[in-house]
Amino acid sequence: MKKLVRNTFMLAALPLAVTAAFTGSAVAQTPTLSEADKATSGKLYFERCAGCHGMLRKGATGKNLEPANAAKLGQSRLEKVLAYGTEGGMPNFDDILSKKEISDIATYLQMPPEAPPEWGMKQMKESWKLEVPVAQRPTKKLNNINLENVFSVTLRDSGEVALIDGDTKKIWGIVKTGYAVHISRLSASGRYVHVIGRDGRYDLIDMWYETPKIVATMKAGYEARSIDTSKYKGFEDKYAVVGSYWPPQYAILDGETLEPLKLISTRGVTVDGEYHPEPRVASIVSSHDKPEWVINIKETGMIKLVDYSDIANLKEITINSAKFLHDGGWDASKRYFLVAANASNKVAVVDTKAGKLAALVDTAKIPHPGRGANFNHPKFGPVWATSHLGADVITLIGTDPEKNPQHAWKVVQEVKNHGANSLFVKSHPKSKNLWADAPLNPDPKLAGSVTVYNIDDLGKADPKPEVLDLAAAANLGKTKGIQRVVHGEYNKAGDEVWFSVWTGNKTEPSAIVVVDDKTRKVKTVIKDKRLVTPTGKFNVYNTQHDIY
Numbered sequence: 001m002k003k004l005v006r007n008t009f010m011l012a013a014l015p016l017a018v019t020a021a022f023t024g025s026a027v028a029q030t031p032t033l034s035e036a037d038k039a040t041s042g043k044l045y046f047e048r049c050a051g052c053h054g055m056l057r058k059g060a061t062g063k064n065l066e067p068a069n070a071a072k073l074g075q076s077r078l079e080k081v082l083a084y085g086t087e088g089g090m091p092n093f094d095d096i097l098s099k100k101e102i103s104d105i106a107t108y109l110q111m112p113p114e115a116p117p118e119w120g121m122k123q124m125k126e127s128w129k130l131e132v133p134v135a136q137r138p139t140k141k142l143n144n145i146n147l148e149n150v151f152s153v154t155l156r157d158s159g160e161v162a163l164i165d166g167d168t169k170k171i172w173g174i175v176k177t178g179y180a181v182h183i184s185r186l187s188a189s190g191r192y193v194h195v196i197g198r199d200g201r202y203d204l205i206d207m208w209y210e211t212p213k214i215v216a217t218m219k220a221g222y223e224a225r226s227i228d229t230s231k232y233k234g235f236e237d238k239y240a241v242v243g244s245y246w247p248p249q250y251a252i253l254d255g256e257t258l259e260p261l262k263l264i265s266t267r268g269v270t271v272d273g274e275y276h277p278e279p280r281v282a283s284i285v286s287s288h289d290k291p292e293w294v295i296n297i298k299e300t301g302m303i304k305l306v307d308y309s310d311i312a313n314l315k316e317i318t319i320n321s322a323k324f325l326h327d328g329g330w331d332a333s334k335r336y337f338l339v340a341a342n343a344s345n346k347v348a349v350v351d352t353k354a355g356k357l358a359a360l361v362d363t364a365k366i367p368h369p370g371r372g373a374n375f376n377h378p379k380f381g382p383v384w385a386t387s388h389l390g391a392d393v394i395t396l397i398g399t400d401p402e403k404n405p406q407h408a409w410k411v412v413q414e415v416k417n418h419g420a421n422s423l424f425v426k427s428h429p430k431s432k433n434l435w436a437d438a439p440l441n442p443d444p445k446l447a448g449s450v451t452v453y454n455i456d457d458l459g460k461a462d463p464k465p466e467v468l469d470l471a472a473a474a475n476l477g478k479t480k481g482i483q484r485v486v487h488g489e490y491n492k493a494g495d496e497v498w499f500s501v502w503t504g505n506k507t508e509p510s511a512i513v514v515v516d517d518k519t520r521k522v523k524t525v526i527k528d529k530r531l532v533t534p535t536g537k538f539n540v541y542n543t544q545h546d547i548y
């Protein structure tokens with residue numbers, strides 16, 4: 001088997017030459033950096049900025065930062081925005097980057113971007129490593145862990161995932177993965193955890209061993225964020241799919257070995273008919289009712305319904321929606337998929353049964369749902385919720401065209417969040433609560449708090465939320481990094497909700513706060529020096545069954 005090829009291009013020094021063709025009002029000096037500073041800035045740009053602004057800096061969730069635009073802002077303004085963030089959703093970096101790093105990135109942005117190399121089938125196959133062939137894996141579960149209540153937790157800056165036993169709140173195992181695993185998804189059987197690193201490394205973790213173990217790994221590209229598995233009857237654990245940011249493409253893999261099987265480029269024209277060189281793959285979700293994945297292409301605004309029943313003769317339905325598709329989730333019936341076209345301030349609704357767009361809903365600025373939250377509203381029936389990066393509200397959209405057609409695909413209510421710069425909302429079918437975070441808010445008090453609404457109160461004229469300062473409850477003491485409370489996730493029973501307290505800095509302590517959903521009191525604070533920068537948490541059962 002071939003060795004895993006690591007991402008090296010970002011670390012390589014980039015050429016020094018700076019084109020003088022950089023336009024800008026009264027900018028006198030040519031921006032330049034030493035070779036070493038340019039390489040460091042390139043690496044930091046990749047780690048902290050490329051996700052929002054694109055490798056080619058053409059903009060998506062974040063603004064277009066090609067040299068002409070960056071130069072218009074100028075060195076000093078760029079430094080301020082990088083240091084302190086903006087109310088439009090740009091986070092502050094003064095707590096995790098030094099003054100020199102901020103200044104160098106501001107200069108780097110005024111220099112021309114370089115397209116990273118391609119990563120095709122040949123490289124994918126060379127990177128593929130089958131650590132344990134299927135026939136040599138356990139034939140029964142070798143541990144006493146209640147796997148359905150395990151949480152797969154991203155340890156962002158240590159390049160690891162912690163598998164935490166949700167019953168005992170103890171770390172069951174730590175697995176070395178790619179850099180900054182973005183999401184964990186489950187195989188249809190619930191046995192395997194699939195994790196994708198920001199650096200494109202994909203690991204398959206088998207939970208039937210005494211402690212969790214990687215049984216296969218491959219590299220899907222230089223940058224990736226999304227994966228899912230085949231969940232339709234007859235295809236359980238058969239395939240996996242991985243979307244890349246760079247190169248812009250998705251690959252279909254064997255679900256139990258990660259062997260690359262098919263690669264499809266997503267380069268093409270946008271919904272406006274313009275060619276785009278970097279249409280990145282954003283969220284992917286797997287249908288339970290069809291052999292189909294919903295694959296959202298960020299820059300083009302096209303939603304692909306990919307039929308995996310015959311991958312040699314792959315059928316794709318392409319649905320035009322709106323540009324800058326990002327994250328999303330199912331409605332409660334799992335017929336409709338709602339996805340944020342975030343920089344277009346819209347939510348697109350796909351009817352997966354009919355195979356077409358059901359609606360494009362206008363919302364407040366930059367919706368960012370994660371997978372969103374589903375619940376029965378006392379006045380409007382079934383709704384799906386999203387919070388926003390660019391506005392301090394939580395938006396509720398009606399999702400029941402059959403019994404509540406007057407509310408379907410309309411913003412039925414906007415309630416206040418405690419701040420803008422929110423990333424995730426969460427609820428659970430057994431809960432009466434709706435939770436929202438605001439981790440990217442530059443105000444530490446807001447970034448460290450969550451808003452919680454009683455769902456029954458949402459029928460009142462002026463529903464009042466409770467705001468809980470969970471960073472304070474974690475009692476981590478003073479840290480240089482802002483203690484950002486991020487990503488609520490329920491346990492299997494739906495009676496606890498877990499939040500990460502993320503300092504964004506791997507040398508400082510972080511924690512996970514477990515809140516009793518009924519009393520809203522902190523039940524446990526999980527602290528462990530191995531819990532380095534925890535962010536996303538994925539409960540096995542809820543993720544396997546798309547419960548949110």
Ligand code: DHE
Binds near residue numbers: 371
């Ligand atoms: Fe995410 C989901 C992309 C920054 C934590 N993030 C997603 C998805 C995409 C995405 C496309 C949907 C995946 C899916 O469902 O298949 N995220 C991006 C970015 O491009 C962005 C804005 C910038 C970047 O450089 O990556 C970004 N994301 C972050 C973070 O900084 C977060 C807070 C911390 C981290 O770990 O990097 C973060 N993103 C998450 C989490 C999810 C996610 C926890 C899954 C939410 C869920 O409940 O499913």
